[in-house]
Amino acid sequence: xxxxxxxxxxxxxxxxxxxxxxxxxxxxxxxxxxxxxxxxxxxxxxxxxxxxxxxxxxxxxxxxxxxxxxxxxxxxxxxxxxxxxxxxxxxxxxxxxxxxxxxxxxxxxxxxxxxxxxxxxxxxxxxxxxxxxxxxxxxxxxxxxxxxxxxxxxxxxxxxxxxxxxxxxxxxxxxxxxxxxxxxxxxxxxxxxxxxxxxxxxxxxxxxxxxxxxxxxxxxxxxxxxxxxxxxxxxxxxxxxxxxxxxxxxxxxxxxxxxxxxxxxxxxxxxxxxxxxxxxxxxxxxxxxxxxxxxxxxxxxxxxxxxxxxxxxxxxxxxxxxxxxxxxxxxxxxxxxxxxxxxxxxxxxxxxxxxxxxxxxxxxxxxxxxxxxxxxxxxxxxxxxxxxxxxxxxxxxxxxxxxxxxxxxxxxxxxxxxxxxxxxxxxxxxxxxxxxxxxxxxxxxxxxxxxxxxxxxxxxxxxxxxxxxxxxxxxxxxxxxxxxxxxxxxxxx
Amino acid sequence: xxxxxxxxxxxxxxxxxxxxxxxxxxxxxxxxxxxxxxxxxxxxxxxxxxxxxxxxxxxxxxxxxxxxxxxx
Numbered sequence: 001x002x003x004x005x006x007x008x009x010x011x012x013x014x015x016x017x018x019x020x021x022x023x024x025x026x027x028x029x030x031x032x033x034x035x036x037x038x039x040x041x042x043x044x045x046x047x048x049x050x051x052x053x054x055x056x057x058x059x060x061x062x063x064x065x066x067x068x069x070x071x072x073x074x075x076x077x078x079x080x081x082x083x084x085x086x087x088x089x090x091x092x093x094x095x096x097x098x099x100x101x102x103x104x105x106x107x108x109x110x111x112x113x114x115x116x117x118x119x120x121x122x123x124x125x126x127x128x129x130x131x132x133x134x135x136x137x138x139x140x141x142x143x144x145x146x147x148x149x150x151x152x153x154x155x156x157x158x159x160x161x162x163x164x165x166x167x168x169x170x171x172x173x174x175x176x177x178x179x180x181x182x183x184x185x186x187x188x189x190x191x192x193x194x195x196x197x198x199x200x201x202x203x204x205x206x207x208x209x210x211x212x213x214x215x216x217x218x219x220x221x222x223x224x225x226x227x228x229x230x231x232x233x234x235x236x237x238x239x240x241x242x243x244x245x246x247x248x249x250x251x252x253x254x255x256x257x258x259x260x261x262x263x264x265x266x267x268x269x270x271x272x273x274x275x276x277x278x279x280x281x282x283x284x285x286x287x288x289x290x291x292x293x294x295x296x297x298x299x300x301x302x303x304x305x306x307x308x309x310x311x312x313x314x315x316x317x318x319x320x321x322x323x324x325x326x327x328x329x330x331x332x333x334x335x336x337x338x339x340x341x342x343x344x345x346x347x348x349x350x351x352x353x354x355x356x357x358x359x360x361x362x363x364x365x366x367x368x369x370x371x372x373x374x375x376x377x378x379x380x381x382x383x384x385x386x387x388x389x390x391x392x393x394x395x396x397x398x399x400x401x402x403x404x405x406x407x408x409x410x411x412x413x414x415x416x417x418x419x420x421x422x423x424x425x426x427x428x429x430x431x432x433x434x435x436x437x438x439x440x441x442x443x444x445x446x447x448x449x450x451x452x453x454x455x456x457x458x459x460x461x462x463x464x465x466x467x468x469x470x471x472x473x474x475x476x477x478x479x480x481x482x483x484x485x486x487x488x489x490x491x492x493x
Numbered sequence: 494x495x496x497x498x499x500x501x502x503x504x505x506x507x508x509x510x511x512x513x514x515x516x517x518x519x520x521x522x523x524x525x526x527x528x529x530x531x532x533x534x535x536x537x538x539x540x541x542x543x544x545x546x547x548x549x550x551x552x553x554x555x556x557x558x559x560x561x562x563x564x565x
Contacts, residue, residue, distance in 0.1 A: 040538075041538075041539060043539075049515060196512075281512065284498055284500070284510070284512075284555075287500060287555045288498065288500075288555045288556060288557060291555075383515040384515045384516075385515055385517050388517070
């Protein structure tokens, strides 16, 4: 199918909206748009970060998911208590594949689930005593933890527990960082507010711990990687490139990160932001308080990597600038070979994406490097500033959908007929059953890393093995194939 | 009275950011912008207008300031 024109896309949106009642239709219409590269600002065409409509299937998460699952969870040497009933922590345990090195249960705790396991009694009489007991138990059983964060689940806010008071008391008693995070799930419209709350908690309880302490030796080339959660090893694949060009990565936020790294971040010279949506708040804070500039970068696909490496290098002296060129040159043969191998197999394939808060725009470059075209993209919980940054990346007259509903997404895919859909686990089986090749772009479908030059090779291989998998040809039952095809068989019989 | 975070963009333009509103706009004009007086009415890229209480010295950017929204 050829690219759709503006009118066709417009007609498609109208057709999809047709089934909604009047009020819902008016609301949803604001979240669906046709990309227009001439626009500077997204608020002219799309509304985002609004409450989802009751009655439609949304794919969003909650503030607790944003704080515990995304920002705090990957900090490996802290223990994160899911404070409240057991389910929130258990059903999200280790689901995000934030890789780390360490001995789980001894000095790292990433894949474990700690919960205060609220029962009726705790709701009625308050859970502060139980929380205090939990913290004491943790200190006894896991003495090598470097700190504790308390991730509130909904009931904590509803019954009005004072987790800050408990934290302060226990902080004095155990002499460890204990961070209360008010990320109750009912706050805000999506996980995005959870990111913000988590950032603010880091700002208030952790970041200034080493202010005035100059014992950490710095170099002019210190940087922090912020907003890389090391999914399938992403942060490692990024880190090697930065180190190769001569920079010193002081901290990883927060994939494979430690609390000591976070405390040292105010000493760096430049903050590198990968996931803008979840960590821009802390970067802005550090810029203001510690005068550390920050830039966004993108390590998906060789074009964007080269662009990002040069932009990062521009903040440093000539040795780093030469370093960037050296790194690009060193990997050139490698990625050219990847493109030479996979581009002929993937050229012209069309992709629809619907992911969280960064990849809907960041992975476009990687697909384009493989000769593929992204024909629709959307954010679960992006804000206007994300769409501002998306408009220029996407082609004209392509679809933009914000907080897309299950129904809309299915209809769009049926009509646009992409060769690949990239989204999450909740969408995966719907589209596979429809016969559309699918990749999970949150967890890389248990593959990865996809960042960096090494990751690009894996990305290309994964896209190829999904799209060109022979199973998609066997989708029709043999007895349902065209009559003309079965004719010669009959004749032989 | 929203808190506004001001920062310089790479090309030297001032960015005006209100976290609560996801508003990130360039500052197109500033009423007083001299070493001895800074502030007053600002016009943003999207045409909206805000007001900073004039100060005797320019603030050290990046910085968070209180601004007043001016109606058209």
